[in-house]
Amino acid sequence: MFGSLKLTLIFGVLIAGLVGGFVLYYKDTQNRLKVLQENNAKLETAVQTQSQTIDVLQSDAKKFAELNSKLRLKLDDAEKDKDELYKKLQRHDLTRKAIRKPGLMEKIFNKGTQKEFKDLEDITKRPEVN
Numbered sequence: 001m002f003g004s005l006k007l008t009l010i011f012g013v014l015i016a017g018l019v020g021g022f023v024l025y026y027k028d029t030q031n032r033l034k035v036l037q038e039n040n041a042k043l044e045t046a047v048q049t050q051s052q053t054i055d056v057l058q059s060d061a062k063k064f065a066e067l068n069s070k071l072r073l074k075l076d077d078a079e080k081d082k083d084e085l086y087k088k089l090q091r092h093d094l095t096r097k098a099i100r101k102p103g104l105m106e107k108i109f110n111k112g113t114q115k116e117f118k119d120l121e122d123i124t125k126r127p128e129v130n
Contacts, residue, residue, distance in 0.1 A: 098105040 094105070
């Protein structure tokens with residue numbers, strides 16, 4: 001009688017221990033799942049943010065490429081103008097003309113200088129605010 005009672009008691013303690021172990025395991029697993037779900041949500045948010053950032057960067061890259069090509073065209077035009085001016089200056093001997101007709105050359109140079117200063121002033125002046 002005491003033998004079967006001891007045996008029942010031992011089995012009862014073992015079963016209670018196993019049940020307690022399973023309960024602890026279950027709670028630990030649930031906590032891990034909760035943490036993993038939170039981490040997953042954070043990662044999904046980070047992926048969305050990165051996707052949006054990539055889209056913005058790609059859009060900006062396209063804009064910069066367009067602006068760069070426009071700037072390149074303007075630079076090419078400026079280089080053509082520079083080459084034309086250089087060819088004109090090579091055809092004329094300004095030193096000899098300045099010696100022969102100093103008054104005329106002075107007027108031409110002063111007029112050109114005033115025009116350049118006026119253009120520079122127009123380009124760099126502060127816009128008027130109304």
